Amino acid sequence: MEKVRRLRAMGSLCRQQAAYNGMNKWKLLAEAEHWEYLAELALSSYFEECNAVSSNETAQPIARAPLQDTVGS
Numbered sequence: 001m002e003k004v005r006r007l008r009a010m011g012s013l014c015r016q017q018a019a020y021n022g023m024n025k026w027k028l029l030a031e032a033e034h035w036e037y038l039a040e041l042a043l044s045s046y047f048e049e050c051n052a053v054s055s056n057e058t059a060q061p062i063a064r065a066p067l068q069d070t071v072g073s
Helices: 002-020 022-058
Strands: none
Touching: 002 022
């Protein structure tokens, strides 16, 4: 999650620079978009890892006793 925060901070810095630097505005905005894209990828992979861990924990087979026939013979 720290990585996502740093990537988003870089995008924010690029947007701030674009506001004050008209000559490179579009380049800086494109760079900000790229940082946001990297943050989304990092966040997505983080949650995929979390889901994989939790699904492995819940995917353990549960041993159950066999059902007995309750119908009289």
